[in-house]
Amino acid sequence: QVQLVESGGDVVQPGRSLRLSCAASGFTFSSYAMHWVRQAPGKGLEWVSFLWYDGSHETYSDSVKGRFTISRDNFKNTVYLQMNSLRAEDTAVYFCAGDPPSSGFAFHIWGQGTRVTVSS
Amino acid sequence: QSVLTQPPSASGTPGQRVTISCSGSSSNIGSQTVNWYQQFPGTAPQLLISLSNHRPSGVPDRFSGSKSGTSASLAISGLQSEDEADYYCAAWDVSLNVVVFGGGTKLTVL
Numbered sequence: 001q002v003q004l005v006e007s008g009g010d011v012v013q014p015g016r017s018l019r020l021s022c023a024a025s026g027f028t029f030s031s032y033a034m035h036w037v038r039q040a041p042g043k044g045l046e047w048v049s050f051l052w053y054d055g056s057h058e059t060y061s062d063s064v065k066g067r068f069t070i071s072r073d074n075f076k077n078t079v080y081l082q083m084n085s086l087r088a089e090d091t092a093v094y095f096c097a098g099d100p101p102s103s104g105f106a107f108h109i110w111g112q113g114t115r116v117t118v119s120s
Numbered sequence: 121q122s123v124l125t126q127p128p129s130a131s132g133t134p135g136q137r138v139t140i141s142c143s144g145s146s147s148n149i150g151s152q153t154v155n156w157y158q159q160f161p162g163t164a165p166q167l168l169i170s171l172s173n174h175r176p177s178g179v180p181d182r183f184s185g186s187k188s189g190t191s192a193s194l195a196i197s198g199l200q201s202e203d204e205a206d207y208y209c210a211a212w213d214v215s216l217n218v219v220v221f222g223g224g225t226k227l228t229v230l
Contacts, residue, residue: 035219037165044122045157045165045208047219059217095164104153105212105219106170113164 002026002109004096009114012086016118020081022096022111030054033099034072034079035107038092038116046092050099051079063089086118123148124209126222133230137197140225142209144190148220149211154192156185157208159224165208169194196227204229 008020022034036048049070051058058070069082079096093115097107125143132138142154156169167176169185172192182203184195192211196203209222 044206044224045159045210045221047210047221050219061218104155104171105210106153106155106167107157107165107210108167108170108176110164110166 004098004109004111006094006096006111006114009094009116011117011119013120014087014118016086017082017084018086018116020083020094020096020114020116022079022081024077024079024098024109027098027109029077029098030074031101032109033105034070035097035099036070036079036081037095037097037107038090039095039113040089040092043092048094049081050105053101083116086116088118090116091118092116122223123213123216123220124211124222126207126209126225128223129226129228131228131230132196132199134199134201136199137195138199138227139196140194140207140209140227142192142194142222144192144211144220146190147215148190148213149187149192150190151214152212154185154187154209154211156183156192156194157210159206159208161206168207199229201229203227 035050051070072079093113096111098109153171157165158168159165172187173185
């Protein structure tokens, strides 16, 4: 069955780091671009980052550029989000999403989300 | 302030047809395809419409998407109570090199 499962969310203090993981199954992970999207409590969706299917290209939103790094392991069918220098405004549920070839950046597959809380 | 502009709320009665608008610019909707997502409280979003007007497998044909110039619309015909959810539009922005979302529209079925 097609599935994305995130893990790694936690409560952390401002300035600390956290790494999120997203494990894929049931589809050809190595053909999909992968994205991270977050949703702060009571707010809308905010795109965070994406990584090309082969890891050759990545982009970030201005709000996380220089602090977050996306990576993937196509042998482990997993995408990661390394989050450094965390701020209170990074508090959100983080979703990973899969974007198949020629889909026009449409997120066909979503994980259930993992919650990150940044608080002292 | 979202790059794509949606009305914060919309409503309709069962059986009605409602539309949700999404306004952007030449660097996103004007030159790229638009995707729509449906999200129920406490759950992950789901793709509703891709490539501006394509329904993924399993999406009822009551849902349809269209695009004209720098605006897009999601139409829901034969409104049902289970359609009550938040709806988001999104597109790639070629100037910002990011995916941009609308602020979301909360649909209420009266």
